[in-house]
Amino acid sequence: MKLAVVVQRYGADIGGGAELHARYVAEHLARHAEVEVLTTCARDYVTWRNELAPGVEVINGVPVRRFAVRAPRDPQRFGRQSELVFEHPHSVNDELAWLDAEGPASRTLIRYIEAHQDAYDFLLFFSFRYYHAYHGCRAAAPRAVLVPTAERDPAVGVGLFGPIFRGVRALMYNSHEEQAMLQAVSGNQAVPGVVVGIGSEIPDAVDPGRFRQKYGLNGRFALYVGRIDRNKGCDELFAFFQAYVRQASSPLTLVLIGQSVLPVPSHPQIRHLGFLDDADKFDALAAADLLIMPSYYESLSMVTLEAWALGRPVLANAHCHVLKGQCLRSNAGLYYADYQEFAATLRALESDGALRTALGDRGRSFFGRHYAWPVIEGKYLDLLGQLAREDRQAGGRRPHAIAPLPGWFARRAATLPPAREVLTRATAREAAASRPAPAIPREAHA
Amino acid sequence: MAEFNIRADAVDVEQIMQQIRSRIRDKRGVDYTEEQIQAMAGVKLEQFLDPRGVRSDMVAQFRSSRPTEPVPTFTFDDTTLYDSHRTVVRWIRRLLRPLLKLFFNPNPLIQALHIQATLNADTVARRDLDALYYEVMHNLVLEMTRLSIDVKNLKMRVESLSSRLDFNERRARALESVVQYRSTPEADRPAVEAAPAEPRSSEPRGAEPRGAEPRAAEPRAIQPRPEAAAGAAPEGPGQRSRRRRRRRGRRGTGTGQPASEPGGAPGGAGPASADEGHEPAEAGYAAGEAEHESPSPRDVPEGPDGGTPDSGDREP
Numbered sequence: 001m002k003l004a005v006v007v008q009r010y011g012a013d014i015g016g017g018a019e020l021h022a023r024y025v026a027e028h029l030a031r032h033a034e035v036e037v038l039t040t041c042a043r044d045y046v047t048w049r050n051e052l053a054p055g056v057e058v059i060n061g062v063p064v065r066r067f068a069v070r071a072p073r074d075p076q077r078f079g080r081q082s083e084l085v086f087e088h089p090h091s092v093n094d095e096l097a098w099l100d101a102e103g104p105a106s107r108t109l110i111r112y113i114e115a116h117q118d119a120y121d122f123l124l125f126f127s128f129r130y131y132h133a134y135h136g137c138r139a140a141a142p143r144a145v146l147v148p149t150a151e152r153d154p155a156v157g158v159g160l161f162g163p164i165f166r167g168v169r170a171l172m173y174n175s176h177e178e179q180a181m182l183q184a185v186s187g188n189q190a191v192p193g194v195v196v197g198i199g200s201e202i203p204d205a206v207d208p209g210r211f212r213q214k215y216g217l218n219g220r221f222a223l224y225v226g227r228i229d230r231n232k233g234c235d236e237l238f239a240f241f242q243a244y245v246r247q248a249s250s251p252l253t254l255v256l257i258g259q260s261v262l263p264v265p266s267h268p269q270i271r272h273l274g275f276l277d278d279a280d281k282f283d284a285l286a287a288a289d290l291l292i293m294p295s296y297y298e299s300l301s302m303v304t305l306e307a308w309a310l311g312r313p314v315l316a317n318a319h320c321h322v323l324k325g326q327c328l329r330s331n332a333g334l335y336y337a338d339y340q341e342f343a344a345t346l347r348a349l350e351s352d353g354a355l356r357t358a359l360g361d362r363g364r365s366f367f368g369r370h371y372a373w374p375v376i377e378g379k380y381l382d383l384l385g386q387l388a389r390e391d392r393q394a395g396g397r398r399p400h401a402i403a404p405l406p407g408w409f410a411r412r413a414a415t416l417p418p419a420r421e422v423l424t425r426a427t428a429r430e431a432a433a434s435r436p437a438p439a440i441p442r443e444a445h446a
Numbered sequence: 447m448a449e450f451n452i453r454a455d456a457v458d459v460e461q462i463m464q465q466i467r468s469r470i471r472d473k474r475g476v477d478y479t480e481e482q483i484q485a486m487a488g489v490k491l492e493q494f495l496d497p498r499g500v501r502s503d504m505v506a507q508f509r510s511s512r513p514t515e516p517v518p519t520f521t522f523d524d525t526t527l528y529d530s531h532r533t534v535v536r537w538i539r540r541l542l543r544p545l546l547k548l549f550f551n552p553n554p555l556i557q558a559l560h561i562q563a564t565l566n567a568d569t570v571a572r573r574d575l576d577a578l579y580y581e582v583m584h585n586l587v588l589e590m591t592r593l594s595i596d597v598k599n600l601k602m603r604v605e606s607l608s609s610r611l612d613f614n615e616r617r618a619r620a621l622e623s624v625v626q627y628r629s630t631p632e633a634d635r636p637a638v639e640a641a642p643a644e645p646r647s648s649e650p651r652g653a654e655p656r657g658a659e660p661r662a663a664e665p666r667a668i669q670p671r672p673e674a675a676a677g678a679a680p681e682g683p684g685q686r687s688r689r690r691r692r693r694r695g696r697r698g699t700g701t702g703q704p705a706s707e708p709g710g711a712p713g714g715a716g717p718a719s720a721d722e723g724h725e726p727a728e729a730g731y732a733a734g735e736a737e738h739e740s741p742s743p744r745d746v747p748e749g750p751d752g753g754t755p756d757s758g759d760r761e762p
Contacts, residue, residue: 330459332457341467341470344466344469344470348462359459
């Protein structure tokens with residue numbers, strides 16, 4: 001089987017959830033199939049500037065074919081288009097302009113996919129919201145498998161994506177919440193889909209003592225790993241944590257790992273260590289008493305899974321449906337919706353060692369059952385094998401299944417509702433449908 | 447002290463969250479959203495405010511009393527009667543105005559209409575003012591509702607804090623009496639000698655012999671104990687009789703060991719309950735959260751009559 005992984009950026013040193021996700025999947029599937037990565041020359045997700053050379057290179061044993069981006073992103077244009085598409089009635093052309101403005105617009109990549117799609121059995125497109133995924137899925141619809149990595153943001157409600165969600169061969173979801181949301185938005189229940197998620201490269205041995213010694217951390221601490229950004233809920237975390245240590249007279253320290261976009265408050269119990277390598281990160285997770293995930297929007301949160309893999313409990317933002325759902329399914333984390341709950345749950349986790357241990361143990365077993373690499377690889381290979389069998393039974397490829405774009409006049413009619421409104425309506429439908437039973441069975445209670 | 451009874455093989459996050467949320471509700475009262483406050487202010491005001499003092503349907507009354515139709519406004523001056531958008535007509539009327547005044551006097555009509563126009567303008571201005579009053583009163587009602595809820599919550603907190611204060615005072619008394627007991631020279635002597643001279647309240651509970659297992663004095667005997675805390679509290683007749691029975695029992699045993707050794711038998715109710723009562727609040731959640739909660743019976747070092755709450759049950 002020959003597979004192509006199509007992603008907006010790719011590289012051993014490129015962070016970002018979806019990009020890392022794509023790299024891990026490519027490297028692990030390469031053990032079972034012939035895998036090639038199709039990507040752009042961009043390194044920076046804000047500008048999409050061409051920083052890497054076009055052509056083929058090999059990264060960790062996987063061939064990577066790069067294509068130049070037509071033009072860097074204009075943030076002002078993208079902001080205007082986003083405002084129009086998310087908040088106001090608009091046309092299909094407006095949405096296409098928004099997609100162009102978002103980038104990374106690489107026509108050469110799309111042309112390559114159009115010309116060479118027969119060389120691959122399937123093409124795995126990562127991150128539905130980018131140019132390469134939309135146009136790539138349209139170019140190679142019969143072989144397109146989408147890994148949407150969708151968060152609950154208005155981009156999900158953009159009208160262009162409905163036909164994509166309904167027209168690809170299959171979808172690999174990160175979580176049950178993501179699946180429910182996309183099905184509510186696009187009505188793609190008929191499309192084969194499986195909740196897979198992503199594993200992580202958990203080291204065999206971690207050394208929490210080394211981390212504590214290296215950074216001079218003696219007492220208990222809660223850990224946050226990720227970009228320190230308002231979009232990640234860090235401002236709320238800072239406010240809540242400072243109020244908590246003041247009111248509860250807690251000796252707990254908040255340790256932050258990651259690049260800071262938001263100013264970190266000057267507080268004796270808040271330590272920002274900056275960006276750390278993986279060894280330090282895993283040692284930090286092992287040394288921490290708990291991990292806090294304050295983000296409102298997450299597609300999966302790999303660091304949460306890594307904390308569980310190392311037996312650490314998680315305190316998550318309940319407004320993030322995915323994190324809350326993961327906590328409930330794993331029985332390995334608590335969640336908070338406001339300050340009162342934040343203080344109470346943090347207090348419980350800080351003071352109750354038995355609770356921490358029990359949650360951590362459940363997290364470790366949850367990770368092992370659902371996110372260990374053999375499980376993830378097996379889910380990918382099973383689904384791809386099933387699609388291949390369907391193709392063989394059908395005697396060839398399916399016809400193009402993605403609905404075409406409307407005509408010249410219809411594309412210019414501002415009849416599409418604001419994307420945010422679409423998402424809100426879908427969320428209401430989703431809540432009304434209220435499917436509480438997740439596909440992953442709850443932990444068996446002894 | 448662990449807040450949740452957790453078994454490693456059976457953790458239910460949903461249940462834990464329910465417990466946490468119910469404790470938050472118990473502790474803080476109910477937190478209302480802005481929409482809920484609006485609804486309460488508009489509909490269920492009487493639940494929070496004195497219905498004799500404030501009308502619960504005030505918002506509705508204001509809303510219904512506001513006229514919906516716009517007030518007609520116009521400007522009127524002395525030439526309005528003869529005005530026209532056609533220049534020719536306006537010129538002819540102006541030409542014939544002296545002749546018209548020969549037939550009737552238009553001045554009272556002009557004055558009346560002018561006054562009416564002024565009144566209309568005033569009415570429009572007053573309506574804007576009424577809207578402002580409405581907003582102010584509406585906000586006042588909302589604020590009163592919010593304050594009433596705050597008062598209710600604060601009352602709950604004050605009650606909780608006062609019970610906590612009582613608990614702490616009792617605990618402080620217990621600790622003080624233990625310190626006295628420790629510093630008294632009699633405490634260092636053999637208990638056989640000290641016991642008769644000591645006040646009854648400081649007699650260690652663990653002094654009861656349990657069968658024939660006398661034990662040497664242990665440092666843990668100076669742990670604060672509920673009996674010590676009972677120093678200031680009067681004893682009931684039941685306790686006195688129990689004490690007499692214990693003394694008779696000691697004399698009857700005749701082991702020769704100091705009967706009132708501090709520490710006493712390990713199974714004795716006194717030290718065990720004392721240790722429990724003064725267990726450091728290691729589970730900070732329980733300790734911290736207890737700021738607003740009534741102390742549990744387990745935490746209370748002494749019962750209402752000065753003894754441990756369950757001391758009577760444990761007496762042999």
